[in-house]
Amino acid sequence: MSEIGISVAAAEFGRNMEQSYNTIGHLIGQARTEGSSLLVLPEACLGGYLPSLGGGDESAEERERRLRRLPPALDLDGPELRRVIDMAGDLVISLGFCEADGPDRYNAAVTLHGDGILGSYRKVHQPLGENLCYAAGDTFAAFDTPVGRMGMQICYDKAFPEAARTLALDGAEIITSLSAWPTARTAPAESMAMDRWKQRFDIYDRARATENQVVWVASNQAGTFGSLRFVCSAKIVGPGGNVLADTGIEPGLASAKIDVQAELTAIRSGGMYNLRDRRPEVYGDVVEPNLVTGTLLSPQQRPASVRKTPAHA
Template identity: 50%
Template sequence: MLKIGAVAAGFTRDLEFDLSRVEALIRHGRREEIQLLVLPDAALGGYLTDLNEPDLDDLPPALDPDDPLIAKVIAMAGEMVVCFGFCEAAGPYRYNTALCVTGDGVLGKHRKVHQPRGEQAIYAAGNEFAAFDTPVGRIGMMIDYDKTFPEAARALSLDGADLIACLCAWPTSITNRAPRMNEDRQSRLFDLYDRSRAAENQVVLVSSNLTGSIGSMRFLGQSKVVGPGGDIVARTWSKAGIATAEVDVHAEIDNARRVLHHLDERRPEAY
């Protein structure tokens, strides 16, 4: 059995505050014997203030992957597998980046490929989806808008990922915000994409998300663990917390693929 935690929490421009929050979440996860902890996108430095007109004077701080703050998160992880997001500095470019680490170092890295309007003016786009081996299984990562595109999760599954970690900074609708968060169209889409990507590929999907607000952005939370049949096995709703589930990953995937094996039954020549 693998104990998984999907985090819903808020993060800010204050990197020391963010680091202390990450430390508290990892410490809590260790007490709960969580083996895979997935933090949201932008866990170090927060997300953009707006997607229509991002405030260029209030951008997330860009960190080099060798930055001492990154090294501190790696050290905090210890034996736990921890995924977290930050704004990566790479020469003249910024990337919306996720790292997967243990105390031994970086296991995998993903630069967000698909960008909504607003991000394109700030971040360069990544160009690949690749799974990687970890102490808890083979993992692939996506960053929020990536999961809107079925090809992203499919590419990771074809690369052998049994677990997909989707790190999000997913807000309520910016064009037609509902008065109640659970009625917002983005709330429905967020859950729909999580469940669909898991069921399409018959994998375990771990979806984390920001909570709270920054600028005009109000984040949904709704972190969750989804089984390979598209069933939500743990979730946080809109408040901060950790959705925790114990999953026998290989047994659940084998059971889901026992009769219908979607990856084997594809017909790429017809697409």
């Protein structure tokens, strides 16, 4: 495959669906002007995100109030996504929304174009309080598209290297990471550029691209919603960790052209091919089920069934 154009948005999306479609239409127009074949929109761009994060016990009244404030739950085959499919034409688009599945809701994403949905995903890793609103997904899987083999993640997923590695091992060449990533909730920085959660966001994006040697495309919400203020920082990162385009701390569209196959071949033939050179047989507890919450256990404290004997013992 030759060079393709990629565009990624830092844009504001709330509960007003018509306004969301107008914003999507505007961004589609910009992406086409840039000559892009792939457009990545933020998490929760159809219906908006949660107005706040937090957990703890809640009364029945508080729970009812919270449920009334959730984004609309949409069906994969419903008219809301069909409307975006009709807008997409030959442009491949990744976007986030709240998915309905019977009584359950999922923080979800799809990649689609004019022929329909190419891949769908339900967010696996849930930050503070999200489990009060959404069920958790349980699968990472890559899928084929006109722009190459892709995988999707949502927001907090990027903090877990196993998630991106799973997609890379499934052949993903491009990973889209859709976010509604806010500024820090305490001790805010004078400048958003210095916000510690913004810096964390950027570190994860470059690390995930570099360690998996993939093209990483990270979108984000912009502006504010409820108590949350989003860090923007949409970016395209090459498989060597170089940032090809970035919106910075402002809303906007970042675009770049890249020959994905040539870039992957170049970086993976340069002496370090991270996927090939893995040693999973020595990683041990990295792939064991969770044993702890907040406190690391020493090998002596772990259940005997998951203790690992050192190779040199």
